[in-house]
Amino acid sequence: xxxxxxxxxxxxxxxxxxxxxxxxxxxxxxxYATYQDESTLKSVKEAADELGIKAIYQYDARKDSxxxxxxxxxxKSGVKLxxxxxxxxxxxxxxxxxxxxxxxxxxxxxxxxxxxxxxSLLEVIGKLYENINENASILALTSRxxxxxxxxxxxxxxxxxxxxxxxxxxxxxxxRLKQIKVNALSSGPVSTTALSSLGNxxxxxxxxxxxxxLKRNVSKEDVASLAMALIENNSISGTIYQxxxxxxxxxx
Amino acid sequence: xxxxKNALVIGIANESSISxxxxxxxxxxxxxxxxxxxNERALAHVKKVTDxxxxxxxxxxxxGDEKQLQDITDxxxxxxxxxxxxxxxIAFASEIKKNLHEVSWTxxxxxxxxxxFSMVEITRKLIxxxxxxxxxxxxxxxxxxxxxxxxxxxxxxxxxxxxxxxxRGLASELGGKGIRVNAVSPGPVMTRAAxxxxxxxxxxxxxxxxxxxxxxDRMEDIGRxxxxxxxxxxxxxxxxxxxxxxxxxxxxx
Numbered sequence: 001x002x003x004x005x006x007x008x009x010x011x012x013x014x015x016x017x018x019x020x021x022x023x024x025x026x027x028x029x030x031x032y033a034t035y036q037d038e039s040t041l042k043s044v045k046e047a048a049d050e051l052g053i054k055a056i057y058q059y060d061a062r063k064d065s066x067x068x069x070x071x072x073x074x075x076k077s078g079v080k081l082x083x084x085x086x087x088x089x090x091x092x093x094x095x096x097x098x099x100x101x102x103x104x105x106x107x108x109x110x111x112x113x114x115x116x117x118x119x120s121l122l123e124v125i126g127k128l129y130e131n132i133n134e135n136a137s138i139l140a141l142t143s144r145x146x147x148x149x150x151x152x153x154x155x156x157x158x159x160x161x162x163x164x165x166x167x168x169x170x171x172x173x174x175x176r177l178k179q180i181k182v183n184a185l186s187s188g189p190v191s192t193t194a195l196s197s198l199g200n201x202x203x204x205x206x207x208x209x210x211x212x213x214l215k216r217n218v219s220k221e222d223v224a225s226l227a228m229a230l231i232e233n234n235s236i237s238g239t240i241y242q243x244x245x246x247x248x249x250x251x252x
Numbered sequence: 253x254x255x256x257k258n259a260l261v262i263g264i265a266n267e268s269s270i271s272x273x274x275x276x277x278x279x280x281x282x283x284x285x286x287x288x289x290x291n292e293r294a295l296a297h298v299k300k301v302t303d304x305x306x307x308x309x310x311x312x313x314x315x316g317d318e319k320q321l322q323d324i325t326d327x328x329x330x331x332x333x334x335x336x337x338x339x340x341x342i343a344f345a346s347e348i349k350k351n352l353h354e355v356s357w358t359x360x361x362x363x364x365x366x367x368x369f370s371m372v373e374i375t376r377k378l379i380x381x382x383x384x385x386x387x388x389x390x391x392x393x394x395x396x397x398x399x400x401x402x403x404x405x406x407x408x409x410x411x412x413x414x415x416x417x418x419x420r421g422l423a424s425e426l427g428g429k430g431i432r433v434n435a436v437s438p439g440p441v442m443t444r445a446a447x448x449x450x451x452x453x454x455x456x457x458x459x460x461x462x463x464x465x466x467x468x469d470r471m472e473d474i475g476r477x478x479x480x481x482x483x484x485x486x487x488x489x490x491x492x493x494x495x496x497x498x499x500x501x502x503x504x505x
Contacts, residue, residue, distance in 0.1 A: 168500040168501075171464055171497045171500055171501075172464045172497070172500070172501050173464075174464075175463070175464020175465045175466075175497055176464050176466075179465050179466075181465065181497070188486070212427065212488075213423055213424045213425075213426070213427020213428070213488060213489065214427040214430065214432070214485075214488055215427065215428065218486040219485070219486055222484050222485055222486035222487070223486065225480065225484055226480060226484055226486075226487065229476065229477060229480035229484075230477075232476075233473050233476060233477055233494070234465075234470060234473055235438075235439075235468075235469040235470050235473035235474065235477075235494050235495070235496050236473065236477065236493070236494050236495075236496070236497075237463075237464060237465060237496060237497030237500075238464070238497035238499070238500030238501070239492070239493050239497075239500075241490070241492055242490050243484070243486050243487050243490075244486070244488075245427075245486050245488050246423050246424065246427055246432070246488030246489035248489065249420040249423060249424060249488075249489035250424060
């Protein structure tokens with residue numbers, strides 16, 4: 001019997017979630033995905049068709065109605081999930097206000113960032129709990145920006161910090177309830193739409209390349225390979241694995 | 253299967269060794285395994301593992317023995333073998349049963365040399381003798397007792413912390429050669445080395461209670477994540493926990 005995976009976070013073929021979906025499909029998973037709204041439907045649909053994704057559902061993580069309708073549709077189709085990948089963040093959301101000082105961020109912008117980047121994981125699991133199999137694997141995509149300040153991007157850091165804490169909390173809850181493993185992967189910067197929303201993605205990638213001991217950036221294929229290894233391992237839970245060609249270990 | 257890649261595995265004591273699980277995974281992925289054994293007394297136990305991994309040649313090796321290390325690199329040079337993977341899985345602490353504040357410098361120094369600095373010594377020798385391929389991968393085995401105080405783990409806590417610092421140091425130094433260095437950090441598993449630790453079976457019981465999934469590591473899971481770390485070109489300088497979630501939970505039971 002084929003296994004099922006839901007991936008939240010494919011924006012286009014440059015997304016990390018896209019690469020992970022590709023890997024899952026290679027391993028015979030039936031993959032379901034979401035798109036945020038009409039503005040991203042075309043690029044997600046193209047990516048989904050190319051990969052052979054079974055169905056895509058509209059889900060803007062800021063909207064209660066979307067959460068309701070997308071999880072209902074998935075439940076009605078009778079799909080039981082073995083894998084859930086969470087790869088959405090405020091930075092990949094069209095219209096997100098980035099590159100501003102933390103002190104100038106409004107309450108609404110902040111709560112949007114937290115809901116999309118972190119709390120949505122809890123909401124989706126809450127709605128789909130009965131449709132998640134025992135021993136399932138949940139994987140969230142995070143970044144080192146949860147622990148270091150990046151000018152103009154600190155609202156994402158706050159959401160990622162929250163996400164990582166939620167990963168540990170869920171690992172405890174869902175492990176006891178259903179033997180479900182929950183982990184996160186913390187990737188060094190890769191060229192995605194979310195990264196380019198910063199406006200200076202090329203100089204970020206260049207800075208990382210220069211500083212990393214291996215003098216290169218992380219490849220998306222390698223991130224997807226580690227994602228699969230985490231998803232299919234039965235002795236790993238609650239972890240945040242860094243994959244960054246060694247950038248994090250470098251001091252000044 | 254043509255075995256074109258070579259893995260030097262130092263640390264197999266018997267079938268329950270973590271290094272044995274890693275060697276098995278490497279073998280299944282097409283590596284030629286070059287193992288060492290501590291001494292004649294250990295040889296039969298090591299062979300039980302390596303006989304199943306197509307191994308014909310084993311080398312005696314005790315950390316710090318330059319002659320034995322020379323013999324290994326001579327063999328590699330004579331047979332034109334380059335190492336793609338070096339697994340470092342040795343640890344020793346003569347005063348492991350003592351409280352940390354009672355440990356002698358002699359014992360501490362020896363523990364650091366065998367359990368941590370040997371990784372540097374062996375790596376250096378492999379580079380000096382030019383038997384380490386560019387883009388090769390080094391993996392050592394740590395334990396979370398390096399970060400938190402674990403009852404009974406005593407002097408090995410600081411020693412493993414030194415090992416993890418050496419992982420970062422070597423990773424930063426050798427990255428320019430394309431060499432990656434990482435550590436896998438499993439939860440407690442019953443190995444020969446672990447049997448020397450006071451109260452180890454109660455540690456295992458405590459971990460089972462704390463882990464959200466209610467058990468300790470499966471050896472093959474440690475082997476599989478180790479393999480991923482070894483062969484993934486973007487993973488470098490890391491210490492990955494494989495511990496069934498035990499370390500993220502603060503148990504109040």
